[in-house]
Amino acid sequence: MTKFSRKQVLAGGASLVAAAPLAKAVWPDAAQADESATHLGHNHPALGHAAMVHDHVPAPGGPNALDHLLEPPASLPHKPGRLREYEVVAIDRRIEVAQGVFFEAWTYNGSVPGPVIRATEDDLLRVNFVNHGSHPHTIHFHGIHPANMDGVFEVVAPGDSFTYEFTAKPAGMQLYHCHATPLKKHIHKGLYGAFIVDPKEPRPPAQELVMVMNGYDTDGDGENNFYTVNGKAFYYARYPIPVRRSQTVRIYLANLTEFDLINSFHLHGEFFRYYPTGTGDQFEYTDTVVQTQGQRGIIEIDFTHTGLFMFHAHQSEFAELGWMGFFDVRD
Amino acid sequence: MDGVLRRPGLTAGRLWPLVPLVLLVGIVAVFASTGGSLTGLIGDNPPPADEFEIRRVELHPGEIHIRVTNPQRDDLTIASVTVDDAIVPFDVDGPRTLPRLRSSEIVVQYEWVDGEPLSVGVTSSSGIQTVEEIAAATATPEPSARSALGYGLIGVLVGIVPIALGLLWLPSLRRAAPQWLAAFMALTAGLLTFLAVEALSEALELQAALPSALGGAGLVLLGVALSYLTLTAISARFGSRSGAGGAGISGLALATLVAIGIGLHNLGEGLAIGSSFALGELALGTFFVVGFMIHNVTEGLGIAAPIAEGRSVSLGRLAALTAVAGAPAILGAWLGGFVTSDFLGVLFFAAAAGAAFQVVVEVTRYVARRAPGGISSPHVLGGFLAGIAVMYVTGLLVA
Numbered sequence: 001m002t003k004f005s006r007k008q009v010l011a012g013g014a015s016l017v018a019a020a021p022l023a024k025a026v027w028p029d030a031a032q033a034d035e036s037a038t039h040l041g042h043n044h045p046a047l048g049h050a051a052m053v054h055d056h057v058p059a060p061g062g063p064n065a066l067d068h069l070l071e072p073p074a075s076l077p078h079k080p081g082r083l084r085e086y087e088v089v090a091i092d093r094r095i096e097v098a099q100g101v102f103f104e105a106w107t108y109n110g111s112v113p114g115p116v117i118r119a120t121e122d123d124l125l126r127v128n129f130v131n132h133g134s135h136p137h138t139i140h141f142h143g144i145h146p147a148n149m150d151g152v153f154e155v156v157a158p159g160d161s162f163t164y165e166f167t168a169k170p171a172g173m174q175l176y177h178c179h180a181t182p183l184k185k186h187i188h189k190g191l192y193g194a195f196i197v198d199p200k201e202p203r204p205p206a207q208e209l210v211m212v213m214n215g216y217d218t219d220g221d222g223e224n225n226f227y228t229v230n231g232k233a234f235y236y237a238r239y240p241i242p243v244r245r246s247q248t249v250r251i252y253l254a255n256l257t258e259f260d261l262i263n264s265f266h267l268h269g270e271f272f273r274y275y276p277t278g279t280g281d282q283f284e285y286t287d288t289v290v291q292t293q294g295q296r297g298i299i300e301i302d303f304t305h306t307g308l309f310m311f312h313a314h315q316s317e318f319a320e321l322g323w324m325g326f327f328d329v330r331d
Numbered sequence: 332m333d334g335v336l337r338r339p340g341l342t343a344g345r346l347w348p349l350v351p352l353v354l355l356v357g358i359v360a361v362f363a364s365t366g367g368s369l370t371g372l373i374g375d376n377p378p379p380a381d382e383f384e385i386r387r388v389e390l391h392p393g394e395i396h397i398r399v400t401n402p403q404r405d406d407l408t409i410a411s412v413t414v415d416d417a418i419v420p421f422d423v424d425g426p427r428t429l430p431r432l433r434s435s436e437i438v439v440q441y442e443w444v445d446g447e448p449l450s451v452g453v454t455s456s457s458g459i460q461t462v463e464e465i466a467a468a469t470a471t472p473e474p475s476a477r478s479a480l481g482y483g484l485i486g487v488l489v490g491i492v493p494i495a496l497g498l499l500w501l502p503s504l505r506r507a508a509p510q511w512l513a514a515f516m517a518l519t520a521g522l523l524t525f526l527a528v529e530a531l532s533e534a535l536e537l538q539a540a541l542p543s544a545l546g547g548a549g550l551v552l553l554g555v556a557l558s559y560l561t562l563t564a565i566s567a568r569f570g571s572r573s574g575a576g577g578a579g580i581s582g583l584a585l586a587t588l589v590a591i592g593i594g595l596h597n598l599g600e601g602l603a604i605g606s607s608f609a610l611g612e613l614a615l616g617t618f619f620v621v622g623f624m625i626h627n628v629t630e631g632l633g634i635a636a637p638i639a640e641g642r643s644v645s646l647g648r649l650a651a652l653t654a655v656a657g658a659p660a661i662l663g664a665w666l667g668g669f670v671t672s673d674f675l676g677v678l679f680f681a682a683a684a685g686a687a688f689q690v691v692v693e694v695t696r697y698v699a700r701r702a703p704g705g706i707s708s709p710h711v712l713g714g715f716l717a718g719i720a721v722m723y724v725t726g727l728l729v730a
Contacts, residue, residue: 100410218458320417
């Protein structure tokens with residue numbers, strides 16, 4: 001505390017008699033108002049992470065930590081009856097969801113979201129599921145399949161396993177998630193992933209990316225504390241995704257955010273074609289799409305300009321809680 | 332001759348009080364070294380809450396300072412900071428991983444909006460978020476001569492001024508009939524009872540927010556007992572000084588006790604007002620200060636009542652009584668404005684409650700001795716009730 005003299009105190013006592021200076025003295029912040037105005041132009045702009053890029057942004061994981069989730073397995077030409085086999089293991093795992101913040105997740109193969117499963121239409125998809133978690137789980141695929149392959153009644157107890165086998169269809173961006181109850185808990189804990197079914201006629205060549213939008217309620221109050229794509233807050237702000245201007249960028253986008261009604265994807269400085277669920281040729285030419293939980297689609301971007309272009313949820317709150325990244329467009 | 336005293340039986344007898352202590356140390360040592368196995372028998376320990384305690388949020392131009400403490404048994408790490416539900420970059424002045432009861436200050440560059448609500452959140456590495464809501468953002472006064480003057484004036488306005496005004500009723504009280512004087516004395520007892528209950532509830536409320544390692548109702552009880560017993564000793568001294576054994580204490584002595592009781596209450600009140608200003612909770616109106624002034628005018632009346640009969644009291648004495656009762660509000664406002672500690676708040680309010688209860692006892696004895704018709708006369712009962720009612724009604728102004 002600054003020292004003050006007896007004289008100053010007495011002077012203050014005198015001003016008590018006069019009404020006008022009183023208000024100013026009793027409300028010290030009013031007296032400081034002009035002082036704070038000069039601070040508005042100070043040299044350290046108070047930017048949030050949602051306006052930062054590269055190393056200024058705190059994000060967990062190393063430079064290539066999410067490659068296996070961002071880049072889908074290669075597509076294969078149409079060949080009815082071909083076997084596509086995947087191993088999926090449910091594991092309880094503590095994962096870093098934002099820098100320094102750890103979440104007790106339930107995962108498929110140790111990551112949230114789980115691995116990208118890909119097949120071509122009419123492939124025979126076989127998923128060998130082993131539950132090494134502490135709770136009963138299932139895998140429920142979106143798509144067309146027999147009732148006993150739906151992952152609803154065939155609950156797999158801890159230590160047990162189950163093999164899902166069905167013909168992959170229809171072509172499009174599908175997804176999978178656990179359907180054990182309580183459903184909300186099993187999904188927000190992290191049991192979900194992208195499931196791509198390629199059409200008979202291959203899609204045109206493109207740089208293909210997978211983005212699964214999600215959230216984490218780390219303190220269990222039924223509201224998400226962090227939002228991400230592919231599981232780590234601000235990851236693509238710290239490590240922008242390199243893409244080429246000459247090549248189409250195709251994003252398989254899905255929303256698996258629990259607790260919030262919708263999530264969205266917005267791209268800066270460019271428009272894109274959006275194919276809902278990726279099942280047809282109809283598209284919308286836009287820069288913003290909205291998906292409810294479980295909704296998905298395919299985005300195709302042909303960049304006009306090079307440079308850093310931001311993408312994020314157009315719910316500002318989600319963007320500022322981690323769902324924000326950049327494309328680094330180069331020639 | 333030492334030999335005579337050191338008969339074996341006597342020595343053993345003298346050392347016997349140490350035996351329980353030695354055994355206690357031994358048992359504690361055994362338990363501490365094998366404590367884990369005991370927990371194992373009962374079941375696993377529940378996981379820690381991993382929650383920070385936000386002690387203080389200061390707003391400076393373009394900056395937010397958040398003081399956090401680790402109230403947990405285990406270390407806690409500051410992982411993420413949010414302002415209005417947005418993750419923000421931050422620096423930590425002090426360790427980022429805090430051992431038990433250690434504090435650090437988080438500094439966030441942020442252009443907050445004056446007068447608007449603000450929420451500040453600190454998330455530990457296990458993802459548990461603690462949020463502090465600020466009703467209306469306003470710059471935290473820097474400790475300066477200017478702000479010290481501001482807080483001092485708040486203290487003067489809510490402490491000294493109303494009590495001085497209340498004492499102006501003294502000449503009127505001197506003309507009052509004895510049964511009416513008794514009624515005003517009872518009113519004093521009523522208002523002090525109100526203050527005691529109010530301070531006690533304030534202390535209990537504040538202690539509930541303290542980390543359990545510091546707080547507990549025991550702290551409140553300690554404060555209450557300490558001040559109650561101190562005032563008991565002081566009033567006993569007054570009683571013995573006034574000579575005439577059994578005649579009890581004089582009116583002036585009683586007024587002094589009332590002033591001490593009220594002063595302790597105003598210390599807590601000043602602390603609460605000062606810290607509310609500092610934390611931006613009171614940016615919503617001068618109404619609050621006005622309310623406290625009206626509320627506290629009755630306190631002056633309470634001091635005036637015991638000195639209304641007998642010898643007249645010098646102006647210097649009256650000024651001293653006013654200072655004893657009102658000046659602590661200034662000290663409290665300073666402490667609240669610049670230090671802000673819930674721990675001090677608990678102690679002050681507990682002390683205020685204890686003092687007020689003790690003075691109620693003294694005033695009741697005094698009234699029982701002096702009042703025409705005794706303690707159950709309609710004037711006394713009505714006065715007591717009126718004291719509580721007046722404090723309640725004027726208290727609504729600051730609710």
